[in-house]
Amino acid sequence: MDGSNKLSGAKQASRRQFLIDMAKTACGIGLLGGGLSLYAKQAGALPPLAIRPPGALAEPDFQGACIRCGLCVRDCPYNILELAKPEQRVATGTPYFVARNLPCEMCEDIPCVKACPTGALDHALTDIYKSKMGLAVLVDHETCLNFLGLRCDVCYRICPSIDKAITLEPLHNLRTGKHAMFLPTVHSDQCTGCGKCEKACVLEEAAIKVYPIKLAKGELGHHYRLGWEEKKKAGKSLIDTQNIIDLPARMPEPEDGK
Amino acid sequence: MNARAIGAEAAVEKGWFGSHKWLILRRISQLAILALFMLGPLAGLWFVKGNLAYSLTLSILPLTDPYVLLQSLLTGHIPEKLGLIGAAIVLAFYFLVGGRVYCSWVCPVNLVTDGAAWMRGRLGIKGGAHLSRNLRYWVLAMTLMVAGVGGTIAWELINPVSMLHRGLIFGLGTAWAVVLAVFLLDLFVSQKAWCGHLCPAGAFYSLLGKWSQLRVSAVKRDACNDCMDCFAVCPEPQVIRPALKGAKQNIGPVILSPNCTNCGRCIDVCSKDVFRFGLRSRNKAG
Numbered sequence: 001m002d003g004s005n006k007l008s009g010a011k012q013a014s015r016r017q018f019l020i021d022m023a024k025t026a027c028g029i030g031l032l033g034g035g036l037s038l039y040a041k042q043a044g045a046l047p048p049l050a051i052r053p054p055g056a057l058a059e060p061d062f063q064g065a066c067i068r069c070g071l072c073v074r075d076c077p078y079n080i081l082e083l084a085k086p087e088q089r090v091a092t093g094t095p096y097f098v099a100r101n102l103p104c105e106m107c108e109d110i111p112c113v114k115a116c117p118t119g120a121l122d123h124a125l126t127d128i129y130k131s132k133m134g135l136a137v138l139v140d141h142e143t144c145l146n147f148l149g150l151r152c153d154v155c156y157r158i159c160p161s162i163d164k165a166i167t168l169e170p171l172h173n174l175r176t177g178k179h180a181m182f183l184p185t186v187h188s189d190q191c192t193g194c195g196k197c198e199k200a201c202v203l204e205e206a207a208i209k210v211y212p213i214k215l216a217k218g219e220l221g222h223h224y225r226l227g228w229e230e231k232k233k234a235g236k237s238l239i240d241t242q243n244i245i246d247l248p249a250r251m252p253e254p255e256d257g258k
Numbered sequence: 259m260n261a262r263a264i265g266a267e268a269a270v271e272k273g274w275f276g277s278h279k280w281l282i283l284r285r286i287s288q289l290a291i292l293a294l295f296m297l298g299p300l301a302g303l304w305f306v307k308g309n310l311a312y313s314l315t316l317s318i319l320p321l322t323d324p325y326v327l328l329q330s331l332l333t334g335h336i337p338e339k340l341g342l343i344g345a346a347i348v349l350a351f352y353f354l355v356g357g358r359v360y361c362s363w364v365c366p367v368n369l370v371t372d373g374a375a376w377m378r379g380r381l382g383i384k385g386g387a388h389l390s391r392n393l394r395y396w397v398l399a400m401t402l403m404v405a406g407v408g409g410t411i412a413w414e415l416i417n418p419v420s421m422l423h424r425g426l427i428f429g430l431g432t433a434w435a436v437v438l439a440v441f442l443l444d445l446f447v448s449q450k451a452w453c454g455h456l457c458p459a460g461a462f463y464s465l466l467g468k469w470s471q472l473r474v475s476a477v478k479r480d481a482c483n484d485c486m487d488c489f490a491v492c493p494e495p496q497v498i499r500p501a502l503k504g505a506k507q508n509i510g511p512v513i514l515s516p517n518c519t520n521c522g523r524c525i526d527v528c529s530k531d532v533f534r535f536g537l538r539s540r541n542k543a544g
Binding site: 021025026029030032033036037039040041043044060061063064065066067068069070071073074075082083085086087088091092093115116117118119120123 | 298304307308312313314322323326327330335390393396399401403404405410411413415424427428431435
């Protein structure tokens with residue numbers, strides 16, 4: 001207390017000026033930081049058609065881990081990846097590809113992941129068939145040629161995991177009454193999201209598209225149990241079939257015929 | 259134009275090359291580094307892959323920008339070993355030669371802002387908005403905080419430095435507009451605004467070079483004839499005074515401020531050869 005009283009007027013004025021300057025700067029920079037944070041929040045949303053390279057961390061983590069060096073772009077032998085430019089809707093400088101232009105060729109040695117110096121592309125991914133770049137979805141049942149009853153099958157044929165990630169499921173064609181439809185069906189546990197099916201789709205606009213898994217996949221309530229799966233696991237029916245109370249199918253006939 | 263151009267006296271004394279030696283070396287350094295990065299995409303000669311954020315030279319030497327890696331660390335991500343080794347090499351190098359050597363000998367934006375400063379002189383533009391030299395440390399703190407709180411390297415979304423370098427190598431897109439904005443800012447709004455007042459990378463590297471061994475020293479400060487050319491040419495003129503004029507206050511001749519970029523322009527423009535590169539330890543007053 002005494003010390004501050006002893007301050008000369010000039011000193012007090014300069015201290016006041018110092019505090020005002022500090023407040024000015026702090027507010028200005030704070031506003032800039034706030035604006036930048038909001039912009040970063042916006043830029044955090046990846047457009048659905050932009051696909052990250054194999055092994056990419058989940059999007060928010062990826063944008064904290066990727067330092068935008070472009071080594072993955074350089075080591076991709078097929079030149080599929082590119083770094084986002086400022087005007088694109090992908091976070092500036094981060095790598096992505098668009099399947100309909102050029103899909104991932106699924107190199108066995110995954111050079112893009114090996115090149116990443118930060119682990120934004122997770123080095124734990126050593127089997128390209130385990131990558132989850134996205135999930136193919138047959139979005140349009142109205143234009144898909146196989147749904148129209150033709151045998152296009154191109155997405156099925158081109159799939160690197162043919163008969164695993166995409167199968168053809170035969171179904172009776174109700175329109176003709178005598179033919180079968182072979183419906184391309186994607187299995188999420190096998191699909192890597194490479195996008196070859198989307199690239200190969202013969203339509204003007206692909207009927208099958210790779211989407212981020214979050215958009216493409218549903219999720220059952222965690223309490224759901226599939227009876228047939230549980231039966232397989234237990235080796236027998238979980239219901240005690242011996243002592244089950246079997247109600248009569250209809251009301252018993254009156255005995256005395258009243 | 260000025261009545262007397264900066265360094266005119268030195269040009270008479272030492273010849274044109276003598277008075278532009280360090281400037282020429284610096285331009286060679288800046289352009290050679292850029293050329294090494296661009297030889298890959300332009301000519302298919304992959305001596306260096308990547309950009310200033312991270313590069314791999316001859317498939318063996320990793321170099322990581324410690325500033326962008328620090329932001330990544332603050333988001334909570336631990337990088338791979340190669341990224342960390344690269345950062346350690348860069349940290350050690352700039353710790354010894356002076357952090358802001360990055361600004362004047364490597365950074366491509368230096369060419370842009372030096373161009374703006376040159377044009378400012380040619381057009382006789384004076385004054386402009388006043389910015390504090392300390393503003394850059396605030397910007398630095400802000401970028402680190404935004405990374406820590408938001409969990410993404412937000413500064414990289416708008417950083418003109420990485421945008422220009424990455425753009426030249428991987429495709430510019432509209433990054434040219436951001437670079438033009440920096441040029442116009444320096445030309446019209448405020449003198450040396452970007453590199454001398456705002457750039458958080460420069461602020462980071464200045465802190466890194468706080469104890470650097472390589473420094474400019476006013477060894478022959480007794481010969482100074484107060485022509486003021488060194489102050490006029492220096493991108494951070496506030497760093498010169500203590501060393502050049504500190505003899506009476508018993509301050510040594512070495513420029514100790516970490517904001518000195520070791521560009522060597524003061525050495526070039528001095529007709530009396532007051533300055534030269536030296537070691538931090540050779541700092542006895544008198």
